Amino acid sequence: MQTPEQIKDRILAAFPDAQVEVIPNGSPASQPSLLLAPTQARQIAKFLRDDPALRFDYASNATGVDWPEKTVKEKVKRKKVVDGVENETEELVERKTPAFLEAVYHLYSMALGRGPLVIRLRTANRADNAALPSLTPIWRSCEFQEREIFDLFGIFFQGHPDLRRILMWDNFVDHPMRKDYVPADAAEVLP
Amino acid sequence: MLGLGILRGLVETWRNFQGSYYDPARLTTVQYPEEKLPPQENARTFPFLVFDGNEPLAGLRCTACSICAVECPAHCIHIVKDTLKKPDYLGKMQFHPKVFNIDMAVCMECGICAEVCPFDSIKMDHVFELSGVDRKMILEKTDLAKPNDYFHKIHPLEAATVDAARAAEQRKAQAKKAAAPVPAAV
Amino acid sequence: MIAPPGIQAPAAVDSISHDLLEVAMGPHHPSTHGVFRMNVVLDGETVVKLTPVFGYLHRNHEKIAEKNSYLASIPYTDRLDYICSMTNNWAYVLSVEKLTGLAVPERAEYIRVIVAELTRLFNHACLAGFLLQDMGALGTPMMYAFREREKILDLFESLTGSRMMCNYMRFGGCRCDLTAGWLEQAATVVAGFDSFLDHFEALLNGNEILCARSQGVGVLPAGLAVNAGVTGPGLRASGVNYDIRKVDQYGIYNRFKFRVPLGRCGDVFDRYMMRILEMRESLKILGQALHDIPAGAIIDPKAKLRNLRPKPGEAYGRIESPKGELGFYLISDGGSAPYRYRVRPPSLINLTVLEDMCLGHAIADVVIILGSIDIVLGEVDR
Numbered sequence: 001m002q003t004p005e006q007i008k009d010r011i012l013a014a015f016p017d018a019q020v021e022v023i024p025n026g027s028p029a030s031q032p033s034l035l036l037a038p039t040q041a042r043q044i045a046k047f048l049r050d051d052p053a054l055r056f057d058y059a060s061n062a063t064g065v066d067w068p069e070k071t072v073k074e075k076v077k078r079k080k081v082v083d084g085v086e087n088e089t090e091e092l093v094e095r096k097t098p099a100f101l102e103a104v105y106h107l108y109s110m111a112l113g114r115g116p117l118v119i120r121l122r123t124a125n126r127a128d129n130a131a132l133p134s135l136t137p138i139w140r141s142c143e144f145q146e147r148e149i150f151d152l153f154g155i156f157f158q159g160h161p162d163l164r165r166i167l168m169w170d171n172f173v174d175h176p177m178r179k180d181y182v183p184a185d186a187a188e189v190l191p
Numbered sequence: 192m193l194g195l196g197i198l199r200g201l202v203e204t205w206r207n208f209q210g211s212y213y214d215p216a217r218l219t220t221v222q223y224p225e226e227k228l229p230p231q232e233n234a235r236t237f238p239f240l241v242f243d244g245n246e247p248l249a250g251l252r253c254t255a256c257s258i259c260a261v262e263c264p265a266h267c268i269h270i271v272k273d274t275l276k277k278p279d280y281l282g283k284m285q286f287h288p289k290v291f292n293i294d295m296a297v298c299m300e301c302g303i304c305a306e307v308c309p310f311d312s313i314k315m316d317h318v319f320e321l322s323g324v325d326r327k328m329i330l331e332k333t334d335l336a337k338p339n340d341y342f343h344k345i346h347p348l349e350a351a352t353v354d355a356a357r358a359a360e361q362r363k364a365q366a367k368k369a370a371a372p373v374p375a376a377v
Numbered sequence: 378m379i380a381p382p383g384i385q386a387p388a389a390v391d392s393i394s395h396d397l398l399e400v401a402m403g404p405h406h407p408s409t410h411g412v413f414r415m416n417v418v419l420d421g422e423t424v425v426k427l428t429p430v431f432g433y434l435h436r437n438h439e440k441i442a443e444k445n446s447y448l449a450s451i452p453y454t455d456r457l458d459y460i461c462s463m464t465n466n467w468a469y470v471l472s473v474e475k476l477t478g479l480a481v482p483e484r485a486e487y488i489r490v491i492v493a494e495l496t497r498l499f500n501h502a503c504l505a506g507f508l509l510q511d512m513g514a515l516g517t518p519m520m521y522a523f524r525e526r527e528k529i530l531d532l533f534e535s536l537t538g539s540r541m542m543c544n545y546m547r548f549g550g551c552r553c554d555l556t557a558g559w560l561e562q563a564a565t566v567v568a569g570f571d572s573f574l575d576h577f578e579a580l581l582n583g584n585e586i587l588c589a590r591s592q593g594v595g596v597l598p599a600g601l602a603v604n605a606g607v608t609g610p611g612l613r614a615s616g617v618n619y620d621i622r623k624v625d626q627y628g629i630y631n632r633f634k635f636r637v638p639l640g641r642c643g644d645v646f647d648r649y650m651m652r653i654l655e656m657r658e659s660l661k662i663l664g665q666a667l668h669d670i671p672a673g674a675i676i677d678p679k680a681k682l683r684n685l686r687p688k689p690g691e692a693y694g695r696i697e698s699p700k701g702e703l704g705f706y707l708i709s710d711g712g713s714a715p716y717r718y719r720v721r722p723p724s725l726i727n728l729t730v731l732e733d734m735c736l737g738h739a740i741a742d743v744v745i746i747l748g749s750i751d752i753v754l755g756e757v758d759r
Contacts, residue, residue, distance in 0.1 A: 027690025028478030057603050061704055061721040106693050110603050110619045116693055141606020143729050167432035167758060176437060196583030203580040204517060219524050235538035262683060264449035301452035301544045307683060
């Protein structure tokens with residue numbers, strides 16, 4: 001069973017300048033994921049599918065996740081010089097987490113009976129630069145799923161053969177699964 | 192021979208057709224509404240509120256804790272607590288609901304409200320012939336309250352278990368009260 | 378030619394013109410298994426292009442799940458593939474158990490296998506019935522299948538209270554224990570199912586019309602099936618040996634002896650035979666499970682019904698549902714509702730290859746090919 005770290009090493013051996021990062025997973029399921037840079041994603045995906053030791057020929061699930069900007073308060077230890085004496089103080093620092101949309105793919109190998117390998121692609125932001133390379137030319141199973149991510153999240157997949165809305169009607173504006181989506185008729189039914 | 196497969200199939204349909212005159216396994220249609228299948232013990236449709244005794248609203252087991260309203264997946268239960276407290280079957284003072292509405296248009300009959308209720312007060316009914324001539328879909332406290340005898344009639348095993356558990360708790364509470372020291376006269 | 382008053386007579390045509398005709402099949406269509414539309418471009422009767430259009434049953438289940446607690450999503454999963462509610466429940470609770478690390482007691486695992494295989498039995502029987510109805514058999518095989526399905530639905534009603542929307546599995550086990558006499562009743566149903574299958578096959582397998590309409594129709598090559606993410610009986614009919622019960626061995630499937638049938642060429646007939654053979658294998662699993670089920674608890678003592686707050690992390694859990702690989706991808710941020718809740722719908726992904734299978738066939742075959750994929754719109758659209 002190859003761990004994501006071993007797979008990352010294998011990818012780096014084939015593409016030395018690739019940016020691959022292992023993202024840990026806090027749950028007991030322990031399925032850590034590989035974060036790939038969008039520019040090299042399609043080459044690496046093809047390598048994952050065709051390499052004889054990996055043979056990830058089956059993309060089971062492709063999904064989108066919305067990560068809006070969040071303000072996180074953290075305690076940071078800082079060394080401060082007060083009256084000539086160096087003190088270590090704890091300060092409450094606010095920082096904003098980056099806002100992006102993410103496409104997560106779960107890959108399995110039917111030939112070798114392995115998996116899952118989780119790969120993630122992140123967009124630059126949630127506004128004007130929400131484009132990612134489509135992995136449909138590599139795994140055809142992503143065809144409808146990437147259309148759904150485009151429809152519900154707004155990630156534009158470059159290279160997708162037929163990118164249009166799939167679940168919402170064609171003239172619909174907005175992306176329902178985003179965290180800041182407000183439905184047109186927001187009145188909830190209360191008895 | 193061409194057609195042998197179709198002929199073999201026709202033998203099957205002939206068996207079923209013949210059998211439907213005398214074999215109960217072949218004639219499975221129940222002629223509803225003249226014949227009705229008896230409902231199963233566990234069958235569930237919409238929820239109702241159980242009350243003990245003869246007074247519907249005074250005997251309601253519900254204490255307006257709102258756990259069912261919070262856990263309901265469809266958010267169809269609306270509860271408003273009453274300011275008065277009344278004693279329950281253990282003698283403990285509990286709130287009562289002033290308003291308890293269930294929107295039956297939204298309820299999906301999942302049974303989670305009955306599962307999470309800590310007071311055995313909301314249970315699942317099994318009536319499904321609910322066609323009506325008006326549009327009344329929001330049932331209030333008075334419509335939902337049904338006696339414990341009705342609960343025994345529709346779910347005998349479950350009602351017996353609930354009653355046994357409540358009786359055991361009552362006995363334990365009374366034993367505790369009897370064993371407690373009598374306060375000294377002032 | 379004499380034209381009616383007010384209408385101009387059309388000009389005479391020299392040659393027979395050759396136009397492509399675009400037909401919208403559905404969404405109101407008796408053979409599309411739900412609200413599903415196919416825009417089919419026809420050259421005469423041959424399909425030249427086919428575009429599936431769906432979303433008519435989209436209820437945004439994934440967004441509702443982000444607002445409700447983990448427990449409250451269980452009844453919603455019943456309504457995904459509304460025919461197979463038990464397997465939907467199992468896929469979801471499996472993912473939550475992976476996310477939280479809850480253990481399932483042995484008796485609960487056996488009960489889960491029993492109800493899942495019963496679900497697989499009636500799903501495949503009904504699929505065979507629906508497929509034959511699409512071919513024109515007008516209800517006879519379907520009614521025979523439904524007769525057996527009624528017996529299994531009675532079992533589910535006595536166990537869970539509801540025939541279809543069972544809401545039975547819980548995190549760490551099952552909601553309630555088997556009632557008295559349930560195992561005996563289930564054993565009777567399973568014992569009678571074998572002879573039902575013998576008669577069902579005698580009715581259908583050799584039928585010349587079935588063979589002529591389904592053999593060689595809608596062929597799905599194995600390489601395309603794997604690349605397009607087709608799973609379930611459709612994948613195995615193309616000859617690929619991938620059954621998640623054998624690969625992942627989730628639950629206690631490693632204790633049961635059963636085989637995985639494989640098809641030869643992946644046409645409609647192979648997909649139909651796959652269902653029949655898988656029903657036989659399910660009966661073997663049921664026989665073993667009903668015999669070996671132990672007594673004991675049915676839910677993990679550490680499991681909480683209310684206020685489940687898994688630690689931040691994510692998990693992907695999948696099962697072999699009767700339609701294919703049903704998976705749930707959950708991301709938790711430590712709150713009482715999931716941050717991201719995703720259903721991996723087998724019916725939707727199996728539809729990727731619908732156009733490939735239909736090109737070059739007559740329009741009558743489109744209905745049969747769609748029927749053999751086995752879709753349920755509740756799952757496609759969520």
